[in-house]
Amino acid sequence: MTTAQDTQRTEESALSNPSAVGLVAVIVAATDGEPRALTVEVDGQASGRSRGLPAGPLVPEHPTLERGLRAWVERQTHQRLGYVEQLYTFGDRDRQGDESQGLHSLSVAYLALVREVRPAGLAEASWRNWYGYLPWEDWREGRPAALTDIEARLLAWAAETTDPKQRRRREDRLALTFGLCGGAWNEERVLERYELLFEAGLIPEAQGQSGAASTTESGATGAPMAFDHRRVLATAIGRLRGKIKYRPVVFELMPPTFTLFQLQRTVEALSGTNLHKQNFRRLVAQQGLVEETDGVTSGATGRPARLVRFRREVLLERPAPGFRLRATRKPA
Amino acid sequence: MTTAQDTQRTEESALSNPSAVGLVAVIVAATDGEPRALTVEVDGQASGRSRGLPAGPLVPEHPTLERGLRAWVERQTHQRLGYVEQLYTFGDRDRQGDESQGLHSLSVAYLALVREVRPAGLAEASWRNWYGYLPWEDWREGRPAALTDIEARLLAWAAETTDPKQRRRREDRLALTFGLCGGAWNEERVLERYELLFEAGLIPEAQGQSGAASTTESGATGAPMAFDHRRVLATAIGRLRGKIKYRPVVFELMPPTFTLFQLQRTVEALSGTNLHKQNFRRLVAQQGLVEETDGVTSGATGRPARLVRFRREVLLERPAPGFRLRATRKPA
DNA sequence: CGGCACAATGCTCACATTGAGCATAAGTGA
């Protein structure tokens, strides 16, 4: 293992090997039953303008990475970030587009949840439905149409190898991530699916950054994003889908009072699946996640619903409250 | 939000704000029913020699952070890393001891699992039981003795505030993390517990790095580590304890064949709790995690046990196989 | 050699959780 000298050298003078470090944020909101991420306009290197996630330099004046990010985003968006979580630190491979000139380049990605969608301040920034970038992830209307095309191309990709062993491995991965060949769809494997598509060459960002290489139309494989930002988005979605099952983070996306159905729609939007209504309510009720207010909805179609609010106390009570969501079998 | 110019500046010339980036690894093995982490000797800044985690500079020649880490560790330890996962990227606050001279300093921490414990190559490196650093985390022999002292001091810390609101908050946190005041112990909250102790001043590393400040004896609060490495270790343990519940990662720590009881001992070592033997076997069986070999143990006391091996196929079959471990109520 | 201690294994049982569906209530719009 590392010698004492090695270690010392590292800890005390790592500055001999400085790197460019940036922050990227996936800022998520949910309105009208759609999951949205904040995107900005970015000058692509050669491919003209495209959309990307808000990103910025590491601001040195802050004590903690997270607090730095929080301040940075809140200053720019004038929105309070309800929940912030570090996602992942991406290294060079993914940061295509700036060939490191002897320098490493890293970006530390964060996930943030915001409650309200303001007009998004700056003109270049806007909220986009995240399934526009990853259409195969939305199973709320049943099996996404995008998958028909994708599956065919993935199977072709698996078949194009002559080495039977590698071919077997590819097929296994297809089963594991996309549920082909008898596998089951697991809504949390968002990143694995994205990376598989990337390897299979179905992601335009994969083919160098020259705009000319956009042979892949964005229909089935979704709209592209600048740099590796779609990978970051996929990471965020996967993480969030896992998190809502054991932590009450969805409430960070809800207004102060809401109906159980709105809550359900939000959870469904994030997870990309449909839930059994009655069971969802039972779950929320027995976990004690919400308390009733005396308000009810009005004006909408159907019987008026009681308005509820999040019970902040549960953060202290239950060891790990959240939704154990099992998708219903029936489509929609 | 970020303007297009901002974004561009960041992505293309973040080098205007370079940072010192290092890697830290928590390399875990389990032998003789004890969880161990690889530690090295480190020259503390003023506190003389102490132990720390293996750390090194970011090696630029590798395509991916993870692959870089893998190569780095494997070269140094001559051990194959079975499983590698990025843990967290720690920023300045935690990296005490090198006051950044205008530079940011980050360390990207990784968790790695190894199967066998070799003599640890270099003399300065050795495998240490991780509960030596976090004694309050080991509940296998019942409630850890260290907790009596710790709890008293934590309660005193909560009581020393005059502001009733802050005091309430502190008590809530004690309930949440340490299960005081009627809360339950959650074995995954390792990091939260460490950070609470840190804030309460029970962690010697907290009081600047001068050796003189070591007023806190290491009995109840565990042995100190260099830099913020105990925080990194706590992060790793918490993550691993969560992971084994839904992913079959424990097997990365096991020899090629083993008995179910050895497996149980390993899981217990990691989670720091005891499990109900029969139920554990039932779980492993019905999840199809292992398959029998024709070997049996011999020589040991008690009826010989069948040797089993991990069924690699489960990685493909079940959506998320792992142990849902619920601790038994009875002590040991 | 019989008895013991100690694990390994098999099996039962009460109870909680969960997936699904039926039925009824209470609004809106035609």
Place this chain on the structure above:
DNA sequence: TCACTTATGCTCAATGTGAGCATTGTGCCG
């Protein structure tokens, strides 16, 4: 008033889960 839509209450069967009893092999000790 009817048709439609959503809210909400309740039941039921299947499965999962925590605990504990019973039995079976082995090495060890008089």
